[in-house]
Amino acid sequence: MKARPELIFIYDHFYPDFTAGGPVTSLGTLSDLLSEDYNVSIITGAFAFATKQIMPGIAPDSWTRWKSVRIWYATSLKSISAAFSSFDTGCQVTVYLNGIYSVRFFLIPLIILGRRRCNVIVCPRGMLQRGALKRGKLKKKFICHC
Numbered sequence: 001m002k003a004r005p006e007l008i009f010i011y012d013h014f015y016p017d018f019t020a021g022g023p024v025t026s027l028g029t030l031s032d033l034l035s036e037d038y039n040v041s042i043i044t045g046a047f048a049f050a051t052k053q054i055m056p057g058i059a060p061d062s063w064t065r066w067k068s069v070r071i072w073y074a075t076s077l078k079s080i081s082a083a084f085s086s087f088d089t090g091c092q093v094t095v096y097l098n099g100i101y102s103v104r105f106f107l108i109p110l111i112i113l114g115r116r117r118c119n120v121i122v123c124p125r126g127m128l129q130r131g132a133l134k135r136g137k138l139k140k141k142f143i144c145h146c
Contacts, residue, residue: 006087007031007038011098012045012105014073015066016057019050027098028066035068038094042066043083045105046073077108084112093118100124 009027013020031040046060047053054060054075061079063070063086072083087093095118100106113120 003092004037004039006093007034007040008087008093008095009040009042009098010095010105010109012102013049014042014044014071017048017055019048023098031069032067041070041072043072043074043080046075077104080104080108081112084109094121095119096121096123098123
């Protein structure tokens, strides 16, 4: 029997953090649906969007489960790197970077992934639309021109 390919979602926020809005819900639905055909994992932050405090009821800096999906709630850059080191890299691994303006959950993973052989999908999720670019102009202008 052939092993299922790995699919790793990376985003700053995930359940149980409902305060981060729509991307949490869409990632939850997408990961739940794809878990039938892929070994789905999520690397996310341990901190709630609204309070910036570690979310109660999670197990930070270790693999845990949400439905049929493995989740790593990272508390630091070192923790994100540790999550990546638990994967064999290669053509059977696809990493989905959700969003483009996060140093911890876009830029650092992109640098780490540059040294590994895996497929990378970058999903800006509307972050490059004209209206979105007007908010937080300085940071976005710097990132877009790098």
